[in-house]
Each structure stands twice: as C-alpha cells, then as structure tokens.
Amino acid sequence: MSAKQQATRSLRDLLNGGDYPSGSRLPPERDLMIELGLSRRALREGLEQLEAEGLLWRHVGKGTFVGARPPERELGMSLITANTSPAELMDLCLWTEPTYARVAATRASRMDIDNLRYLLEKSAAARDIATWDIWDVRLHRAIAEATHNALALAVYDSLNAVRDEGAWRRLRNDPTTPERFDELTAHHRQIVEAIARHDPPAAEAAMRRHLRSVQHALLLEDETTDTDGSDSLATDHLPSAFQDQAS
Numbered sequence: 001m002s003a004k005q006q007a008t009r010s011l012r013d014l015l016n017g018g019d020y021p022s023g024s025r026l027p028p029e030r031d032l033m034i035e036l037g038l039s040r041r042a043l044r045e046g047l048e049q050l051e052a053e054g055l056l057w058r059h060v061g062k063g064t065f066v067g068a069r070p071p072e073r074e075l076g077m078s079l080i081t082a083n084t085s086p087a088e089l090m091d092l093c094l095w096t097e098p099t100y101a102r103v104a105a106t107r108a109s110r111m112d113i114d115n116l117r118y119l120l121e122k123s124a125a126a127r128d129i130a131t132w133d134i135w136d137v138r139l140h141r142a143i144a145e146a147t148h149n150a151l152a153l154a155v156y157d158s159l160n161a162v163r164d165e166g167a168w169r170r171l172r173n174d175p176t177t178p179e180r181f182d183e184l185t186a187h188h189r190q191i192v193e194a195i196a197r198h199d200p201p202a203a204e205a206a207m208r209r210h211l212r213s214v215q216h217a218l219l220l221e222d223e224t225t226d227t228d229g230s231d232s233l234a235t236d237h238l239p240s241a242f243q244d245q246a247s
Contacts, residue, residue, distance in 0.1 A: 003039065007046030010036040015055065015066060022067035026056070090215045092159060097140065097211060100156070102204035104146035105195045112146040116192045124185045132181065139188060143207075146195065180217075187213065 001009075014036065020026060027035070033043050047064060050056045057069035104112070119142055123135035137160065144156035187210035194203035 003042035004045040004049065007036070007038050007042040008049045010038065011043075011046045011050055012055075015050075020066050024066050025062075026064045026066065028063070089159075089162060090211070090218075094208065094211050094215070096155065096159070097143070098204045098208040100144050100147055100152060101191055101195065101207035102200040103149070103152075104143050105198050105200040105203040107148050108146040108195050108198070112142070113192075113196045116142055116146070116195060120185075120188050120192045123188060127178070127181060136184075136188075139192075143191070143195070183213070184210070 011032075014020065014026075014032075026032065029040065029043060029047075032038070033040060036043070038046070047056060047058070051058060054068045056064055056066060058064045108116070116139065119135055119139040123132060123139055126132040126135055141153075141156060141160070144153050147153070187206065190206040191203060191210060194206050
C-alpha cells in the first residue's frame with residue numbers, strides 16, 4: 001500500500017469515527033500528521049483525494065472542513081460560526097437585543113403586544129429545558145419583529161442561526177432549577193411589560209439585565225454593568241435606523 005493510500009485510509013477512518021460530523025473543521029495539518037502518523041506529503045495527498053471525492057473541502061486561511069463545499073451564502077455563515085467565540089456571541093446579543101427592546105417599545109402594535117404576552121405565558125409555563133428553549137427563542141424573535149424593521153429582523157435571524165449550531169446550543173438560556181426558571185420568567189415579564197406600556201428606557205434596561213444574567217450564568221463572567229444598568233456602548237455606533245430611538 002502506497003503512502004497516499006495509507007493516508008487516505010487513515011483519513012477515512014478518522015471521518016467515520018464520529019468525532020468530526022459534517023460541517024466541522026479538522027485539526028491543523030501538523031496535528032493530523034502526529035495523530036495519524038503520516039508525513040506531510042502523504043497527508044496532503046490523502047486530503048486532496050478526499051476533497052476530490054467531495055468528502056472534504058478547504059478554505060485558504062481557514063482550514064479543512066468535513067463534507068461537500070456548501071453554497072457561498074451558507075459558506076459565509078459556516079465560517080462565521082466556526083470562528084466566533086461564545087464571548088463574541090454574547091457581546092453581539094448585548095449590543096443588539098437591548099436596542100431591539102427599546103425600539104419595540106416605541107413601535108409595537110396592540111397585536112405585537114398581545115403576541116408578546118402570549119409567548120411570555122407559554123415560556124412561563126415551561127418546566128423543562130427543551131420547551132423553555134422553544135418559547136424563549138420565539139419571544140426574543142417577537143421582540144425583534146416588533147421593531148418593524150426587516151433588516152433588524154434579518155440580523156437577529158443571522159445571530160440565532162449561529163446559536164442553532166450544535167456547538168452553540170449550550171449558549172441557550174439554560175435554566176436547571178425551578179428558581180432559575182422563575183428568575184428568567186421575571187426578566188421576560190419586565191421586558192414585555194415595559195414594551196407594553198411604551199417605556200423605551202425601561203425595556204432596554206430590562207433586556208440588558210436579562211442578558212447580563214444569562215452571560216454570567218453561561219460564561220461564568222462577572223457582571224460589568226454599572227449600577228444604573230447602563231452599558232458603555234455609544235449610541236453613535238448603532239445602526240442608523242436606531243440612532244433616533246436610542247438617543
């Protein structure tokens with residue numbers, strides 16, 4: 001058996017082992033060489049063979065990924081997901097969702113508010129993580145919908161697509177005790193009621209407190225908000241559609 005054939009067989013065994021599902025990124029070549037006991041030349045020949053068969057695809061500067069090369073639009077999101085840290089994801093939530101809540105408090109219709117209250121009660125009734133996750137996601141998306149800004153909703157959906165990836169599921173609101181369910185439900189209620197009474201500062205502050213709590217629980221980071229719940233993000237860096245609402 002040639003070195004290329006041996007490398008190809010070793011790589012097939014690696015892919016079939018279950019540690020690298022479709023869409024995942026393989027370790028760097030130097031690590032694969034050590035793990036599989038291959039020379040650099042043999043490894044690269046094996047990778048080229050599997051790439052030709054559509055089992056792998058490579059992106060210069062990003063690495064080697066399992067599966068067929070996705071369409072360009074999906075490829076962009078896959079690369080973003082692969083290179084985004086949990087801290088970065090939570091940063092973006094904190095930069096966007098409080099502003100969404102603020103804008104929703106100025107623009108939400110009676111139908112929007114009725115829907116938010118319906119979703120609030122559904123999430124409040126959940127007592128297992130899977131059910132909670134369903135209603136939590138729908139509630140947060142409904143707040144984005146209540147901005148009545150299609151681009152803002154598209155940004156939210158892109159953010160949520162990152163969280164939908166298997167590796168990110170631990171970043172969902174993940175209550176594990178009745179007390180935690182109750183705490184997060186109280187957060188949701190504060191957000192929804194602030195939107196319902198058209199109180200933008202209160203809606204924004206309530207969403208920020210909620211997300212800081214999630215950040216602290218999931219990333220084990222100290223909360224960094226000021227005592228008044230404000231954040232250091234300057235409003236002049238917000239999307240232009242929101243600047244008038246956040247001032």
